[in-house]
Amino acid sequence: MSNLLRDLREALSGVTVIAGEDVDQRYWSDWYRGHPTRPLALVRARSTDDVSAVMSFCNRHRLPVIVQGGLTGLCGGAEAEADAVILNLERMSGVEAIDLDAGTMTVLAGTPLETAQKAAEAKNLLLPLDLGARGSCTIGGNIATNAGGNNVIRYGMTRAMVLGLEAVLPDGTVLSNMNSLVKNNAGYDLKHLFIGSEGTLGVVTRAVLQLQPRPLFRAAALLATASFDALVGTLTAVRRGLPGSVDAFEVMWPEFYGIVTSEMPKERLPIAQVHPFYALVQVSGNDEAHLAASFDEILFACSERELVTDAVLAKSEREIEAFWAMRDAVAEFQRLVGPRTGFDVGLPLRKMEAFVEHARVGLASRFPGAITAFYGHLGDGNLHLMCHVPNVTTQPKKEIEDIVYSIVRDLRGSISAEHGIGKARTAYLNYSRTESEIALMQTLKRAIDPNNILNPGRVIAV
Numbered sequence: 203m204s205n206l207l208r209d210l211r212e213a214l215s216g217v218t219v220i221a222g223e224d225v226d227q228r229y230w231s232d233w234y235r236g237h238p239t240r241p242l243a244l245v246r247a248r249s250t251d252d253v254s255a256v257m258s259f260c261n262r263h264r265l266p267v268i269v270q271g272g273l274t275g276l277c278g279g280a281e282a283e284a285d286a287v288i289l290n291l292e293r294m295s296g297v298e299a300i301d302l303d304a305g306t307m308t309v310l311a312g313t314p315l316e317t318a319q320k321a322a323e324a325k326n327l328l329l330p331l332d333l334g335a336r337g338s339c340t341i342g343g344n345i346a347t348n349a350g351g352n353n354v355i356r357y358g359m360t361r362a363m364v365l366g367l368e369a370v371l372p373d374g375t376v377l378s379n380m381n382s383l384v385k386n387n388a389g390y391d392l393k394h395l396f397i398g399s400e401g402t403l404g405v406v407t408r409a410v411l412q413l414q415p416r417p418l419f420r421a422a423a424l425l426a427t428a429s430f431d432a433l434v435g436t437l438t439a440v441r442r443g444l445p446g447s448v449d450a451f452e453v454m455w456p457e458f459y460g461i462v463t464s465e466m467p468k469e470r471l472p473i474a475q476v477h478p479f480y481a482l483v484q485v486s487g488n489d490e491a492h493l494a495a496s497f498d499e500i501l502f503a504c505s506e507r508e509l510v511t512d513a514v515l516a517k518s519e520r521e522i523e524a525f526w527a528m529r530d531a532v533a534e535f536q537r538l539v540g541p542r543t544g545f546d547v548g549l550p551l552r553k554m555e556a557f558v559e560h561a562r563v564g565l566a567s568r569f570p571g572a573i574t575a576f577y578g579h580l581g582d583g584n585l586h587l588m589c590h591v592p593n594v595t596t597q598p599k600k601e602i603e604d605i606v607y608s609i610v611r612d613l614r615g616s617i618s619a620e621h622g623i624g625k626a627r628t629a630y631l632n633y634s635r636t637e638s639e640i641a642l643m644q645t646l647k648r649a650i651d652p653n654n655i656l657n658p659g660r661v662i663a664v
């Protein structure tokens with residue numbers, strides 16, 4: 203192996219190649235922390251040429267390559283393997299250009315999402331992708347996972363923002379698809395091969411993103427409802443009352459609300475009573491007076507119709523931030539409750555309640571005392587579940603997953619609405635995809651990566 207490393211260093215002159223024994227543990231796994239492993243080596247690429255050279259070398263030597271962005275992935279896709287080279291892109295960071303007329307941004311794949319958001323903001327534009335991991339996750343990782351996040355209800359997932367990209371294929375070929383046209387039907391739209399395929403078909407190195415005009419004002423409310431139907435009724439009322447202006451409709455079940463507010467003094471809780479459902483709703487636009495008045499009127503009408511039973515309107519940007527901090531405190535679940543098994547399932551709106559009920563009952567009867575916390579993006583049909591089983595040395599992940607994914611399968615939902623399959627969920631892919639869909643995925647993988655060296659074992663087995 204040391205000869206191989208020496209050859210790799212030679213092939214990549216000037217590029218940082220760190221031998222396995224010197225690789226910092228930070229690079230051994232992503233947030234999933236399945237089986238953190240010391241890799242064979244770590245390469246810190248600086249350019250597309252570096253990435254191409256790594257891929258070409260590793261393809262010739264049949265060396266597995268695992269791509270890493272910001273390592274915030276939640277299903278083990280970027281986790282190291284003992285026999286693999288880690289290709290880390292964090293040095294490929296920076297916004298190359300912003301076209302004010304077209305409202306587009308050209309950005310390197312290793313750029314942290316928050317850096318790209320701020321660059322857009324500085325030009326009075328909006329990069330609408332937003333998620334709790336914004337400070338660490340990278341544009342390349344966002345594209346590879348087709349990340350969703352907080353604003354999908356209004357702006358769609360990452361896929362909707364990518365106009366073009368550059369990717370390096372497993373054999374080192376650089377595929378430039380840096381399209382900046384909104385309309386371009388000249389042949390297959392190849393960028394979609396790389397969006398959401400979790401680095402199994404190519405390494406994304408640059409991208410052209412569609413930005414949006416930045417709404418000048420936002421308003422937010424935390425509200426409570428007595429039933430799921432009332433929640434859906436409220437979502438419909440806000441969407442119809444302020445068409446195209448709803449940024450987020452984040453639903454929290456009471457266990458979740460209790461956990462994320464557990465460290466707040468009771469008198470500071472925006473809503474102190476226990477309700478069956480809570481929702482954080484955000485709208486935005488340019489006419490502040492109209493936005494505030496309409497939002498207020500809609501919520502008032504919802505309470506008159508007995509859809510909303512309690513509501514607190516944020517009175518300042520600070521209060522809006524405080525609402526979001528509460529919702530984003532989900533990242534603290536492990537500290538507040540303990541180790542958890544997390545889910546991000548996709549379900550038709552009308553099946554969400556059944557899913558919650560079945561999962562709650564199924565998990566409680568198998569694991570008495572299990573703590574389950576549900577929350578999600580109602581308008582996108584995306585529900586999250588965190589489950590913690592107390593008094594065990596190791597969380598029974600596999601059994602928890604078997605229970606939850608079987609319910610999703612029976613309700614014909616998706617086992618992953620946004621985080622992806624990675625390494626952790628490959629065994630369940632057929633719960634949400636047909637045989638012929640999986641066969642076509644395998645055909646694509648074999649055609650593009652015949653030696654199965656790029657992110658092997660992720661998404662599908664070949």
Ligand SMILES: Cc1cc2nc3c(=O)[nH]c(=O)nc-3n(C[C@H](O)[C@H](O)[C@H](O)COP(=O)(O)OP(=O)(O)OC[C@H]3O[C@@H](n4cnc5c(N)ncnc54)[C@H](O)[C@@H]3O)c2cc1C
Nearest residue numbers: 271272273274275279340342343344346349350351401406
């Ligand atoms: C606190 C927190 C909140 C989160 N919230 C959300 C959320 O709301 N919505 C959501 O969708 N996700 C969310 N995530 C998951 C995660 O942030 C996203 O999946 C993110 O897009 C991953 O980006 P990354 O750069 O960290 O990728 P990594 O974790 O490094 O990699 C993820 C996958 O993409 C591949 N990859 C990375 N970079 C590239 C590249 N340049 N080319 C090809 N393949 C690549 C990796 O091999 C791996 O398979 C959250 C995670 C955390 C920790």
